[in-house]
Amino acid sequence: MKQGNSLPLPRCPHCNIAKPSLNFGASITTADDRERNVRNWYLYKCSVCGGVTMATSDVFDARNASMSDVLEVWPAPQTVHDSIPQRARTFLQQAISSIAAPSGAVMLAASAVDAMLKDKGLKEGNLYTRIGKASAEHLITAEMAEWAHEVRLDANDQRHADEEGPMPDEADARKSIEFTLALAQFLFVLPARVADGRARASKG
Structure with missing residues (x-):
């Protein structure tokens, strides 16, 4: 899954609607105090509930930051553990x-x-x-x-x-x-x- 104009999650982490339209709204690139650990933070808005989901990725090439692989998503989509009957x-x-x-x-x-x-x-x-x-x-x-x-x-x-x-x-x-x-x-x-x-x- 990559950063882009939309975030292809199976469900919205907020309203849980299936196949949500999570559209890009804003982004910021950050680094630590030594200009390392450069990351790209994207905000995506659900077209149904209006909830905002944030996704982060490493930035290896500033020219292609929008196509970086997503590392983490907040809030994380709810999952049900396989150990439950x-x-x-x-x-x-x-x-x-x-x-x-x-x-x-x-x-x-x-x-x-x-x-x-x-x-x-x-x-x-x-x-x-x-x-x-x-x-x-x-x-x-x-x-x-x-x-x-x-x-x-x-x-x-x-x-x-x-x-x-x-x-x-x-x-x-x-x-x-x-x-x-x-x-x-x-x-x-x-x-x-x-x-x-x-x-x-x-x-x-």
Whole structure:
């Protein structure tokens, strides 16, 4: 992926729309105090949400700076780790992709939480009860369980269009997704990374 008139990301890091039009807006070239580590910084604006994404690259030839390979992007597009079970991973990826439709995103995030807990053998009771049990079994921290009560995970209300339940907004959806990603980190991603690190250490 190279710098240019547009940034070819599969999704906007802000609104998660697929195949976004991220158009070049401004750039600056910087160096350190010894005129080394020369880098080119490009800003790209999403034509849908207006969010700005920044991409940086090394500058080897000032005349061709705009065609340098992109090294890093901020904010980084959200990804779902492969260590998360497939069913939960699919629900979570769909939640991230549909954040512009908050009710659907909350329901999908709750479905991802449900799938993760079931994978750990926690199948009885509602989501909050099972999250509490995960804390009691030290799969997650007590603070993590308390956090669950601060976010929207009322998937049942969304599916049945509870007339008394307030409709979630995009902020609610983002909080639900943030919690779900954190839960996935505790239950699957961190254990997988620890196992991988130990395996590599034993070979070294």
